[in-house]
Amino acid sequence: MNLWMRQIAGVLRLEMKKTFLSRRGWWVYFLALGPVFLTLGHWLIEIGTHGSGRHSLGEDSLVFAGLFHFYYLRLGIFFGCVGIFSNLFRGEMLEKTLHYYYLTPLRRELLVAGKYLAGLATALFLFVGSTAVSFLLIGRHFGAGYTDYILHGPGLSQLGSYVLVAALACIGYGAVFLMSGIFFRNPMIPAAVVMVWENLNPFLPTVLKKISVIFYLKNLCPVEIPIPPPFNVMVIDADPTPFWIAVPGLLVLSLILLIYSGLSARHTEISYGE
Amino acid sequence: MSDNLITFANISRFYGEVLGVNKVSLAIPPGVTSLVGPNGSGKTTLMNLMTGLIRPSQGEIRVLGMSTEDPAHLCRAVGYCAQFDTYPKGLTGYQFIYSFLRVFGMSHEECDQRTMAALETVGLCDARNRAVAAYSKGMRQRVKLAQATAHEPQVLVLDEPLNGLDPLARAEAIALFEKWGKMGRHVIVSSHILHEVDRISDQVILLSQGYVVAEGQIQSVRGEVKDQPMQILVRCDHPSQLAAQLFQENHLVEAKIHTDGHGLLLRTTDADGFYLLLNRIVIDSGLVVESVAPADDDVNSVYQYLIGGEGSTI
Numbered sequence: 001m002n003l004w005m006r007q008i009a010g011v012l013r014l015e016m017k018k019t020f021l022s023r024r025g026w027w028v029y030f031l032a033l034g035p036v037f038l039t040l041g042h043w044l045i046e047i048g049t050h051g052s053g054r055h056s057l058g059e060d061s062l063v064f065a066g067l068f069h070f071y072y073l074r075l076g077i078f079f080g081c082v083g084i085f086s087n088l089f090r091g092e093m094l095e096k097t098l099h100y101y102y103l104t105p106l107r108r109e110l111l112v113a114g115k116y117l118a119g120l121a122t123a124l125f126l127f128v129g130s131t132a133v134s135f136l137l138i139g140r141h142f143g144a145g146y147t148d149y150i151l152h153g154p155g156l157s158q159l160g161s162y163v164l165v166a167a168l169a170c171i172g173y174g175a176v177f178l179m180s181g182i183f184f185r186n187p188m189i190p191a192a193v194v195m196v197w198e199n200l201n202p203f204l205p206t207v208l209k210k211i212s213v214i215f216y217l218k219n220l221c222p223v224e225i226p227i228p229p230p231f232n233v234m235v236i237d238a239d240p241t242p243f244w245i246a247v248p249g250l251l252v253l254s255l256i257l258l259i260y261s262g263l264s265a266r267h268t269e270i271s272y273g274e
Numbered sequence: 275m276s277d278n279l280i281t282f283a284n285i286s287r288f289y290g291e292v293l294g295v296n297k298v299s300l301a302i303p304p305g306v307t308s309l310v311g312p313n314g315s316g317k318t319t320l321m322n323l324m325t326g327l328i329r330p331s332q333g334e335i336r337v338l339g340m341s342t343e344d345p346a347h348l349c350r351a352v353g354y355c356a357q358f359d360t361y362p363k364g365l366t367g368y369q370f371i372y373s374f375l376r377v378f379g380m381s382h383e384e385c386d387q388r389t390m391a392a393l394e395t396v397g398l399c400d401a402r403n404r405a406v407a408a409y410s411k412g413m414r415q416r417v418k419l420a421q422a423t424a425h426e427p428q429v430l431v432l433d434e435p436l437n438g439l440d441p442l443a444r445a446e447a448i449a450l451f452e453k454w455g456k457m458g459r460h461v462i463v464s465s466h467i468l469h470e471v472d473r474i475s476d477q478v479i480l481l482s483q484g485y486v487v488a489e490g491q492i493q494s495v496r497g498e499v500k501d502q503p504m505q506i507l508v509r510c511d512h513p514s515q516l517a518a519q520l521f522q523e524n525h526l527v528e529a530k531i532h533t534d535g536h537g538l539l540l541r542t543t544d545a546d547g548f549y550l551l552l553n554r555i556v557i558d559s560g561l562v563v564e565s566v567a568p569a570d571d572d573v574n575s576v577y578q579y580l581i582g583g584e585g586s587t588i
Binding site for chain 2: 011
């Protein structure tokens with residue numbers, strides 16, 4: 001392993017030791033585990049009622065699609081990434097510990113890379129894991145029927161799509177909020193701006209729609225959720241971006257943001273607001 | 275430009291409208307160098323500049339020939355024990371030192387060996403597996419010192435390194451600084467415990483309000499303060515007789531008999547002339563002189579002379 005790889009591995013190891021499943025991230029774990037508890041509760045209730053009022057597998061699939069669109073993408077992963085990634089630099093500035101990194105012979109670009117990978121590992125573990133577990137739990141009360149749906153029906157492909165979208169969301173939002181943590185003293189301000197922009201996406205003109213993360217992610221989801229009335233009249237339709245453009249496009253966009261963050265980090269100074 | 279010096283070439287640093295340091299030009303040789311000045315005089319700014327944590331608004335800094343803009347090279351040669359009493363959360367003393375050594379790119383074995391050696395140097399081997407957050411202030415200061423020195427830097431920058439240490443640990447730390455200085459390393463120290471650091475300093479840099487007021491070996495700096503008569507303490511058996519004879523020369527400004535009756539504290543405008551005169555008096559009168567020593571060539575006195583009232587805050 002060359003020096004750069006060893007240094008990035010050193011940062012990754014240190015960041016994971018400091019932050020992975022640490023107590024101060026409790027609210028991020030809550031965001032990730034919320035749907036798991038919800039789907040677990042749903043399963044237990046369905047078992048408890050012995051199938052009375054049982055709904056169809058298709059309905060559960062639609063419920064999960066709604067949960068994924070409106071909770072995971074717009075709330076859980078979004079704010080989870082705000083909490084994880086914007087604190088990678090800003091949190092250390094507030095705790096006055098960033099200088100320890102700045103006093104190692106580590107190129108700042110590599111520090112950004114190492115911290116991003118550590119944040120990404122945490123985000124993927126929490127949100128991709130949560131998505132997969134929730135998906136597996138939501139139809140569990142159908143027993144062998146749900147197993148068959150996953151193994152021999154469209155279930156596995158849907159699960160794969162949701163996992164991929166959740167991972168891409170972590171990658172994209174992670175890059176956005178890592179950058180905001182370097183540039184802004186209060187990362188909640190850019191987070192609020194990005195959130196408003198992302199949620200306005202269905203109502204934006206086609207050109208503006210494409211300057212967002214949610215537009216690409218939404219098109220990759222296996223089940224589409226229409227905007228309910230009366231808001232649906234304001235929706236402006238745009239041609240969905242094909243898979244082969246959406247996925248590399250998001251990865252390239254994230255890479256550009258990371259490179260820009262790395263170059264900007266070169267010029268940052270240690271000033272703990274004194 | 276020498277590769278064995280830390281050089282500041284006309285360095286200024288402003289924090290917005292506020293002056294950090296202004297027009298500083300220095301060439302710091304190996305050995306122990308003390309930065310002396312009251313709060314806000316620019317000591318920490320100078321230290322942050324030479325370790326690359328902040329950039330100068332103008333001018334150029336070279337550390338052993340390296341630019342401070344290049345952390346990949348600079349930080350292998352520099353160790354900085356900063357003033358902040360803050361530590362990454364959730365790490366033990368061992369993990370704190372070991373983990374940052376891994377960021378240097380060293381192997382596990384080398385990091386482990388250096389970590390243990392650094393912990394041993396500061397006497398924290400037994401406490402290595404306790405969380406740094408659970409350490410006393412003195413232990414935290416020591417683990418910070420160990421972390422800054424674990425990679426054996428050629429340049430060691432220490433901002434108030436004696437804070438929180440008990441007298442024994444302080445003496446050990448000072449002995450360590452002296453040892454590193456004698457090994458040919460640069461040891462740059464700022465401390466308000468002047469009389470202790472003063473003893474081991476090869477040179478001092480006196481700062482006031484962002485400007486370098488004086489620099490060099492403390493005796494030379496004292497010698498250049500011409501408008502303040504030199505204080506000399508003479509221990510002898512008949513101080514009053516000595517005083518009477520010394521007053522025959524007009525360069526003697528003041529003489530005070532020591533409270534124990536066996537010494538004379540003198541102020542003279544011509545130290546060289548005084549020493550010649552003292553030799554003559556001793557030979558002629560047969561006085562028994564135990565010792566003759568300058569009484570105000572320490573950092574604190576020099577600072578008081580140069581800066582006046584402000585010096586009392588250091």
